[in-house]
Amino acid sequence: MDTLLSLRVFAEVAEHKNFSAVAERLGLSPAMTSKHVKHVEARVGARLLNRNSRNVSLTEAGAQYLQTIRPLLDELAKAEAQLISNSLSPRGTLRMSMPVWMSNPAFAKLLTAYHQLNPHVTFDVDLSGRKISMVEEGVDLALRVAFKLDEGLIARKLADVTFQLVAAPAFLDNFGRPKTTGDLNNAPMLAYDQVAADGRIKFGGEDGVDVKLRPILVSANESILHQAAVAGMGFAMLPNWAAQDDIEDGRLEAVLPMIAWPKLHIQAIYADRSYLPAKVRSFLDFLAGPDGFSSILK
Template sequence: MDTLLSLRVFAEVAEHKNFSAVAERLNISPAMTSKHVKHVEARVGARLLNRNSRNVSLTEAGAQYLLTIRPLLDGLAEAEAQLTSDRLSPRGTLRMSVPVWMSNPAFAKILTAYHQQNPHVTFDVDLSGRKINMVEEGVDLALRVAFKLDEGLIARKLAEVTFQLLAAPSFLDRFGRPETSADLNNAPMLAYSQVAADGRLKFGGEDGIDVKLRPILVSSNESILHQAAVAGMGFAMLPNWAAQDDVKDDRLEAVLPNVAWPKLHIQAIYADRSYLPAKVRSFLDFLAGSDGFPAVLK
């Protein structure tokens, strides 16, 4: 059997989780699709896929094997494309996971500018805010501020984002405008579950901020926290980038504006591979370049 084709079939089935769909996509029979996967499993001596009549999923060995062979298959595809093109150009679908708060005009502008320069790249963007398995779900790139780096992945710093404690003017009219950080103790907070689910804000060392607010809304979705802050529900720690228009138009007001609130890095998370597909490599470089995050985070 053609081992290279078998590897490609296995990778397609692993990412699409459907034998029939892959068979149609590759113009082979479902039975032959299954034979190719069994051929790969026989070569490596391990079960790579769990499959039944309804579901297909990667085993632990399968996830690790896919992580190893994907860059090899991507590199081979690009090498083949290079033989028929004067230069290697980014192409294909870039599957990406980004924080909910990046659903804003600034990030849309970045995507538009990149696509204008690279029209053969399309985007498939997940904004759910959930924790993802990049290998099993076939995600090329994740942008994160707060995260735990899984094994087999690497992170690249792209830009720095300042966070600010904000509240609606109507809420501050009722609650009062804090003059010191101590005034925030037991204040109602709209808390981001992955950073401050307990309402505690601590940063800056011994001379910094250490206060405990009272969470009244906890969520991993930054958008609901943002909208609840605008509605006057409580205090929220939001990235300046996402809230700058609300501050400008007086829908939100900076709280203790002279405090050095925390700055966090937007980082790109992707598979630890020595050869990145052109679509991923070029988009990473674009995000870090003058038309990317630096242009919108001024």
């Protein structure tokens, strides 16, 4: 039998001194209510209740046992109520891992907007770019553009991100400004190892062409690739929103801007849990909604 339920039944009967009333209150039959009490008595090896056709009373052992278990049952009920509250109302610390290129004003505004709606949720954000073990490290949510799912994890698509090939003007002055994708073959590439570690990029959508550049810097940290591109080290494939300010200010140039650039999914990765905490569920819904990624990704 369910020992925890048996303890609850015993406590209710002991306090209400009525098997029938407790049976109705808990949705049990009187016979099953009696079996639960007998189960507790068998476990402790003592008679806990005196009962006859009219009266129910505690034995000395029963009174002592009730005094011991009642605070434990009350604390358990309180803990369950807290968990139910947390599952319904977003609160607590949301531990996240995300790409370095999300460290920008646009995404900071998203965090701010969500926090204003959910002030009881705080953030603990990892931007190291390293591969993490979500379950072992207690990470609630990972945002990734490319990610191979480990067992026990699930992914939810949040948005599409368009990438573009960029390079510094000084670099292009020396290398030459490509006029066709063929001009990029074997060109020096600053490669994101989660997407194009081998320097291979597909242009023009599903029916496009592959171009094979030559990786001279490979990293999971998008920030160093971005900075190396601005410094004039080579070509880099960056998200539009990460490169746009540098393009407008002349630190970078868009290469072959008429090409249909690759699009990749931003995915939310999280543990496959039957009961997703409200802080995770609400943040996912916010990012996927009209005020989330779609409001800043162009």
